[in-house]
Amino acid sequence: MSDDADAVSPEEVRHVATLARIDLAEEEVERFTDQFADILEYFETLDRVPEVDREADLANVMRPDEVRPSLEREEALENAPETEDGYFKGPNVS
Template sequence: MPDRVDDAEVRHVAGLARVDLDDEEVELFAEQFADILEYFDALDDVPEVESDEELDNVMRPDEVHDGLTQEEALRNAPETEDGYFKGPRVG
């Protein structure tokens, strides 16, 4: 197990995220942060590979096509208003 992430660090991160944590949650997140940092430490064990400087672009060039008209785009919409899609009210 990696070095323990202390409660002050957890509370600092929670404060940056504007999240209120109780003492149990601070303890839980400290353990989870330590586990996450252990995963990052594992990246140090990944060997470096040399990059191939002579790569070819195998992607095709973009082709411009005519898009849908506004009427075509709205044709199957369940509800529209003033030429726009209308969705459910939020909040």
């Protein structure tokens, strides 16, 4: 556990849970308060790691586009649970 458990307050944990639409019991709030404080300590430790001055070895991993045979539309859609106007139909997103 963190020595500095006050780094994150229970109110902040409740706020994050509300944003994530998660209902937390009071004992979960206490547990996550300690865990969040520990996570923040880990990030502070990472901030102290010195940067390495070197060029990254970059390589182009993209391949050129090439036309290849593919499925006919009807064949691609035959196992789809729902289609509409020749396209896959997914659930509405609200």
